Amino acid sequence: MDISNAVHFLQDYIYYIGAFGLIFIGLFIMLVKRNLIKVIIGLSILETGVNLFLISVGYISKGTAPIFSKSLVKTQRMVDPVPQALVLTAIVIGVAVLALALSLAIRLYHHYGVLDLRQIKEQKW
Amino acid sequence: MRSIISLLLLLVVAWGIALSLDEIPFGTSKTKVGNYYIEKGREETGASNIVTSVVVNYRGFDTLGEVTVLFVAAIGLSAVLATRRKKEKREIEPASLVLYTGCRFLFPLILLFGAYIFIHGHLTPGGGFQGGAIVASAFVLVYLGCRGRRVSETGSKTVESLGGLVFIVVGLVGLAVGGHYFLSNYLPKGELNTLFSAGVIPIIYIAIGFKVGSELAGVIDHLVEESE
Numbered sequence: 001m002d003i004s005n006a007v008h009f010l011q012d013y014i015y016y017i018g019a020f021g022l023i024f025i026g027l028f029i030m031l032v033k034r035n036l037i038k039v040i041i042g043l044s045i046l047e048t049g050v051n052l053f054l055i056s057v058g059y060i061s062k063g064t065a066p067i068f069s070k071s072l073v074k075t076q077r078m079v080d081p082v083p084q085a086l087v088l089t090a091i092v093i094g095v096a097v098l099a100l101a102l103s104l105a106i107r108l109y110h111h112y113g114v115l116d117l118r119q120i121k122e123q124k125w
Numbered sequence: 126m127r128s129i130i131s132l133l134l135l136l137v138v139a140w141g142i143a144l145s146l147d148e149i150p151f152g153t154s155k156t157k158v159g160n161y162y163i164e165k166g167r168e169e170t171g172a173s174n175i176v177t178s179v180v181v182n183y184r185g186f187d188t189l190g191e192v193t194v195l196f197v198a199a200i201g202l203s204a205v206l207a208t209r210r211k212k213e214k215r216e217i218e219p220a221s222l223v224l225y226t227g228c229r230f231l232f233p234l235i236l237l238f239g240a241y242i243f244i245h246g247h248l249t250p251g252g253g254f255q256g257g258a259i260v261a262s263a264f265v266l267v268y269l270g271c272r273g274r275r276v277s278e279t280g281s282k283t284v285e286s287l288g289g290l291v292f293i294v295v296g297l298v299g300l301a302v303g304g305h306y307f308l309s310n311y312l313p314k315g316e317l318n319t320l321f322s323a324g325v326i327p328i329i330y331i332a333i334g335f336k337v338g339s340e341l342a343g344v345i346d347h348l349v350e351e352s353e
Contacts, residue, residue, distance in 0.1 A: 061153070068167055080159035081175040085184060088252070089180075091254075104205060106206065
């Protein structure tokens with residue numbers, strides 16, 4: 001593959017690569033790290049990657065945001081509104097999950113005195 | 126050792142995903158329903174922001190589920206943290222004059238901006254959830270800047286419940302009056318691109334804005350209280 005091919009490949013797939021880069025970074029953190037707060041941070045990064053992926057699936061080349069302001073010509077291309085609405089939902093639910101996970105981490109810390117998953121009893125991984 | 130196994134696992138997963146991503150070309154139109162919403166959304170709902178018309182009108186029932194998830198998470202958070210509520214009030218070092226004054230100056234402006242975002246949800250990017258998050262960020266500023274002040278718990282609970290109630294009542298009235306589905310748009314649609322347009326959408330988004338703002342402020346309140 002020569003340079004221009006590689007550039008075109010990157011132009012076509014850079015959003016997918018970035019989104020899945022974030023997803024894999026998040027998964028790796030969740031699998032490897034033992035500190036509970038870091039696991040929650042990994043979860044948050046993973047969720048950001050999933051949101052970015054959904055948005056980039058809905059993108060249409062040279063499209064604009066699906067909002068009809070007054071100056072906009074009717075025939076202009078617009079990106080798909082459905083993934084954007086879904087991601088709006090996913091972000092809010094992500095905030096809720098993050099808050100709940102942090103509160104559980106606080107309770108665990110009060111109970112065991114550590115955040116290290118190895119030292120918490122009845123916790124294998 | 127464990128990180129090597131994890132890396133191998135991730136490589137296998139990445140390989141599978143790369144193969145399947147090859148079938149999803151980037152930048153092309155993929156769904157018919159999206160094109161339908163873009164073409165018909167303005168006439169059917171009266172909102173110029175198509176994402177808003179999808180969230181509040183076409184998929185209003187899903188949004189009710191989403192609001193419920195947020196509500197359940199807030200309830201769960203207060204249930205998890207409430208069991209070890211410390212009764213004694215610790216002395217909090219007061220903030221400096223500059224911080225306190227700046228915080229008091231910015232607080233209403235941030236509230237105003239959040240209200241602007243959720244009132245104009247059907248015209249501009251934004252909406253109830255985003256505006257609610259901005260309103261909650263004003264309360265974060267209060268907790269960080271003017272320490273010692275806090276949100277009244279009954280007040281936030283009342284606003285939250287009223288927001289949810291308005292959403293459900295407006296939706297059920299739509300079910301009874303307007304059509305055959307939850308949240309059908311029975312109010313006059315008005316002129317496009319004006320503030321008083323799009324029927325029930327601004328009402329719903331204002332209710333959602335109040336609900337999300339007070340819910341997130343309550344979540345912040347619980348977390349801050351736990352950390353003191």
